Amino acid sequence: MRQLWFNPALNQSLRLTLALMAALGLAYPLGLLAPVALSMLALPAVLVSALDQPTPRWWPRIGVGIVGFVLTSGLTATLTHHMPALLPAWFALLGLVLGGLAAWGELAGRLGMGMLVMAVAGLATAPQGPPWLLALSFGACVLWLMVFSALWYRLWRHYPLRQSLAATYRTLAQILLDRPGQLRAQGLPVEFDAALGEQIGLCRQQLLAFGRQGDIAPLRNAFIAAVDLQERLQATPHPEQAKALFTRPDIYPLYRDWTRAVSVRLRRLARDLSQHRPLTSDDRHQAFAEPLIAALQPLAEAGGPRGMVAYYMIGNVRRISRLAERVAPLYQRDFLPLAAPDWRARLRSVCRWSSPVARGAVRLAVLLAAGSAISQHIGLNNSYWILTTIVMVTQSSYVATRHRVGQRAAGTFAGLVVGALLVWLGFRAEAALVLALLLVPVTLALRPIHHGWTITSATTLLVLMFEYFGVGGDAILLPRMLDTLIGCVLVFVAFRWLWPQWQGGRQNALRKQALAHLHRYLQRVLMAFEGKQVEPVLLARSRRLAYEQGISLTASFQQMKQEPGYRDEATSLALLTQYKGAMSQINAVVPFARRGVVLEPEVAERLRRSFDEAYKVLAATLEGQPYHWPPQLDEASSWLSGLLMQQQPNRAGFVLYQMALLLERYQRLSSVLAGQNGSSPDSPPEDGSPAQMSSHSGGTDRSR
Incomplete structure (x- = not known):
């Protein structure tokens, strides 16, 4: 029962269902049952806007949402009563303004x-009463749902944050x-885990929403520990x-057993987080860490590139094991304050036709105007479902919209068939009402799982409710299906042929942003190796921004593969591979930067100059200039290889080893981008190892 109670979908369904039932229970003795039931049409807007999910500045956002809901519903109902001919223009204006908020x-x-x-x-409820009275009832319903949700979250001790953290730990365990x-098998995946990035971003939002409450400290530590685990992985x-190294016959079984033990511990933490159990230390997995470390130790002491990797992995195993044991961060840091939005820059971006947000807002305006005009002239009852379909299936990309269109159409058809079958079987009058009420929590529980199933349940519910009110049969079934099909066709045609925003067209901008954030991350790390003061929170923020850009590249690549006419898969995959490899190598040296490792001044200075020059080559190649890898960067690679052969076994040697690999990553990134532009430059070795580095360069750090 505890597991069912804290299931995210079931708990959300229970929360919203109880809120609606409580409102109806209070309204019944006051004789307000009908208007309160009608005001619950505001629930879909709450779910679409995620207004009930805690975020930074949650209550100001709720206030803006309630005011916006009241104004849009009230003005639309007023126009419906007095100037219905203006509705297409009104919905076009709403689509243009509200669609631009995505900026x-x-x-x-x-x-x-x-x-x-x-x-x-x-629009749908305009005939039911005075427009502004209905609008205010919608606002009151939303306020009630928000207050109920806030009390629910406080009663269950920050429930959304716990569920988000639990999902993060489950993903890390997997x-x-x-x-x-x-x-x-094939090696580590070359793409970023977008689901993990979204989960961590959601946790960060919710943690900022709950602020610095006294009982939030264990959850805050669990979040930072999860971020540290992500960085270590x-x-x-x-x-x-x-x-x-890890596929050697003597290492692989030990490594597999250790990963299984730590995964079990992380899943246990996820269970404790979601079910409100206290987070306690547990060192049972340490029994699997020690044999693995003992097996890696002789390889680390042997030196060379493999020895350096073994040495680093020993430290990584210890850090991951410690994080899983204590559920506490490796180092404490605070969150940077939220930056105030630059309103002028956002407005300028919305006003430029080159902006995807601007084109999307115009597309939405055209869609809503067309849907409203068709609704007025098609001659079917309840044809506002065309507009409902347009709003509900419109997503941020062609691929996501195409999926939602298919789910919406299939779910509507299935729901109409199921509803008609139930009516044929005898569910009429009170029986139809009871079954419809039972479907409310089912529909709410399905919403986070699958849109098609949600629409199937919701459509069945509507058929039963219309049957209860005596509006059944062809009066609802055929118009409902036809309106949905019209809306789906309009949206699909618009996203396919009306100013389509293909991901391939965004690639150059995404690559510029990603490489700029990656280089800024490296610059901060190099500043630390020069002996300059770099706040740990700034290093963490730079890593997060570079990681989020990797997720954007991954999401764009996944969508491009499903778009018509896509032909750039090899280049995008190669670029993503090199970008993720470069970020992994920077992550590998960050612990040494935080621990105060400082390189010799002339070495640190030359590294910084070399990487700045390499980034200039990357930026120029992205701008379409001919690819040319400067001779001074080849000299820098040779110089690094010479340093590695002379380097004593210490932390500085490992840092230089990673810098040599990273400089070749930069060259390979330039080569990939040049290949996209039609050049065919020579590429560095594909194994990612320094070309001129001998097998005995570098060593281990016995100073630990």
């Missing part, structure tokens, strides 16, 4: 779509569990050497 981020974009849902609700098999000093 202020995902939350603002979702809030804009929620206001559009309320505008359609105002990544660690899959790692041995990946190393033994991303840190790979040399993927090919790591694969060769």
Whole structure:
């Protein structure tokens, strides 16, 4: 029962269902049952806008949402009563303005779509009473749902944050569990784990929403520990050497057993987080860490590239084991304050036709105007479902919209068939009402799982409710299906042929942003190796921004593969491979930067100059200039190889080893981009090892 109670989908369904039942229970003795039931049409807007999910500045966002819901629904209902001919122009204006809110981020974009849902609700309910009385009842319903949700979260001790953290730990456990098999098969995945990035981003938002409450400290530590785990799992000093090391017959069984033990511990933590159990230390997995470290130790002492990788992995095993044992961060740091949005820059971006947000807002305006005009002239009852379909299936990309269109159409058809079958079987009058009420929590529970199933349940519910009110049969079935099909066709045609924003067209901008963030991350690390003061929180933020850009590249690549006419898969995959490899190698040296490792001044200075020059080559290649790898960078590679052969076994030697690999990553990135532009430059060795480095260069750090 405890597991069912804290299931995210079931708990959300229970929360919202109890809130609606409580409102109806309070309204019944006051004789307000009908208007309160009608005001619950605001629930879809709450779900679309994610208004009930805690975020930074949660209550100001709720206030803006309620005001927007009241205004859009009230004005739309007023126009419906007095000037219905202006509705197409009104919905076009709403689509243009509210669609442009996406320039202020995902939350603002979702809030804009929620206001559009309320505008359609105002259109649908206009005949039911005075427009502004209905609009205010919608606002009161939303306020009640927000207050109820806030009390629910406080009663269950920050429930959304706990669920998000639990999902993060489950994902981390699965990544660690899959790692041995990946190393033994095709190697580590070249793409970033977008789901993990989204989960960590959601945890960060919710943690900022709950602020510095007294009982938040264990959850805050668990979040930072999860970020540290993510960084450790991303840190790979040399993927090919790591694969060769951990797939050795004497190492692989020990490594597999250790990953399984730590994965079990992480899943246990996920269970404790989600079910509100205290987070306690547990060192049972340490029994599997010690044999693995003992097996790696002789290889680390042997020196050479493999020895360096073994030395680093020993430290990584210890850090991951410690994080899993204590659920506490490796080092404490605070969150940087949220930056105030630059309103002028956002407005300028919305006003430029080159902006995807601007084109998306115009496309949405055209869609809503067309849907409203068709609704007025098609001659079917309840044809506002065309606008409902447009708002509900419109997503941020062609691929996501195409999937949602298919789910919406299939779910509507299935729901109509199931509803008609239930009515044929005898569910009429009170029986239809009871079954419809039972379907409310089912529909809410399905919403986070699958849109098609949600629509199937919701459509069945609507058929039963219309049957209860005596509006059944062809009066609802055929028009409902036809309106949905019209809306789906309009959206699909618009996203396919009306100013389509293909991911291939965004690639150059995404690559520029990603490489700029990656280089800024490296610059901060090199500043630390020069002996300059770099705050740990700034290093963590630079790593996060570079990681988020990797997720954007991955998401764009995944969508491009499903878009018509895509032909650039090899280049995109190669670029993503090199980008992720470069970030893994920077992550590998960050612990040494935080611990105060300082290189000799002339060495640190030359490294910084070399990487700045290499980044200039990358930037020029992205701009379409002919590829040319400067001779001074080849000299820098030779110089690094010479340093490695003379280097004593210490931490500085490992840092120089990673810098040599990283400089070749930069060259390979330039080569990939030049190949996209039509050049065919020579590429550095594909194994990622310094070309001129001998097998005895570098060594281990016995100073530990």
